[in-house]
Amino acid sequence: MQNVFQARNKAKPIVFHLRDVVRDRASEGITFRLRVPSLQIAQGEKIALIGESGCGKSTLLDMLAFISQPSEIAAFRFRPDLEDEAIDVANLWRKRKQNQLGELRKHNIGYVMQTGGLLSYLTVRENMGLSRSVLGMPQEDTVENLARELGIARHLDKLPDKLSVGERQRVAIGRALAHEPPIVIADEPTASVDPFAAEKIMSLFISLAEERNITVVVASHAWRHIQRLGLRRLSHHTQRSKDGSTTETIVNG
Numbered sequence: 001m002q003n004v005f006q007a008r009n010k011a012k013p014i015v016f017h018l019r020d021v022v023r024d025r026a027s028e029g030i031t032f033r034l035r036v037p038s039l040q041i042a043q044g045e046k047i048a049l050i051g052e053s054g055c056g057k058s059t060l061l062d063m064l065a066f067i068s069q070p071s072e073i074a075a076f077r078f079r080p081d082l083e084d085e086a087i088d089v090a091n092l093w094r095k096r097k098q099n100q101l102g103e104l105r106k107h108n109i110g111y112v113m114q115t116g117g118l119l120s121y122l123t124v125r126e127n128m129g130l131s132r133s134v135l136g137m138p139q140e141d142t143v144e145n146l147a148r149e150l151g152i153a154r155h156l157d158k159l160p161d162k163l164s165v166g167e168r169q170r171v172a173i174g175r176a177l178a179h180e181p182p183i184v185i186a187d188e189p190t191a192s193v194d195p196f197a198a199e200k201i202m203s204l205f206i207s208l209a210e211e212r213n214i215t216v217v218v219a220s221h222a223w224r225h226i227q228r229l230g231l232r233r234l235s236h237h238t239q240r241s242k243d244g245s246t247t248e249t250i251v252n253g
């Protein structure tokens with residue numbers, strides 16, 4: 001009995017726990033359904049959802065970041081701080097506590113968008129420091145240090161449009177890490193750069209996350225270089241109804 005208890009204690013705590021979570025989206029007469037029968041992501045894990053365009057990657061990531069509301073939820077628990085109990089996200093959605101969900105996201109999740117999502121009128125330094133200032137955290141030299149690690153220190157006082165696409169993606173990664181969130185979600189962060197640059201940026205991103213013991217969820221359409229970085233791949237398959245009116249992707253992991 002004691003052994004079982006000890007083994008359980010040793011297991012990594014679960015940050016995301018989803019059971020039977022569904023999100024429906026409809027456009028132009030076609031219904032898309034993402035179904036997650038079971039998904040558990042442990043603290044510090046690096047997870048990848050790999051699939052072709054339209055298979056539901058962004059839909060899943062947006063649910064994990066509390067940006068989009070699931071259509072059905074049996075269970076959705078989130079435990080960003082291991083000192084605290086898990087938060088019942090299903091209940092927050094049910095009670096329409098969007099503000100609370102927004103706060104949870106702001107404090108705990110860094111998000112890297114496919115196109116960077118940088119503000120064009122702010123310098124690289126200001127873009128990277130944004131998440132910290134929003135949270136009222138002192139800047140100290142976090143941004144400078146991150147910029148150095150990302151190889152973009154010489155660009156700190158430039159506007160984003162003076163940078164290459166790959167450099168902008170590095171800035172976006174820096175911005176997602178700057179407020180030291182326990183979780184970072186990245187939606188095809190290297191989709192718009194060439195494969196060689198993509199591999200370099202992705203490996204830099206994963207090593208920065210590793211050093212900080214951050215839990216990472218990344219979507220990508222390319223498995224090769226992600227596999228080399230040792231990420232755990234979520235299984236998924238997509239099926240279409242006979243009349244073509246519904247597409248369903250089922251994700252487990």
Ligand SMILES: Nc1ncnc2c1ncn2[C@@H]1O[C@H](COP(=O)(O)OP(=O)(O)O)[C@@H](O)[C@H]1O
Nearest residue numbers: 025026027032052053054055056057058059060
């Ligand atoms: N805002 C939206 N409204 C309606 N349907 C959408 C919307 N965004 C995406 N979809 C549909 O949902 C499906 C999954 O999209 P998405 O999650 O963006 O896939 P991926 O990120 O893998 O390319 C697609 O069939 C897409 O057409």
Ligand SMILES: [Mg+2]
Nearest residue numbers: 057058059187
């Ligand atoms: Mg997408």
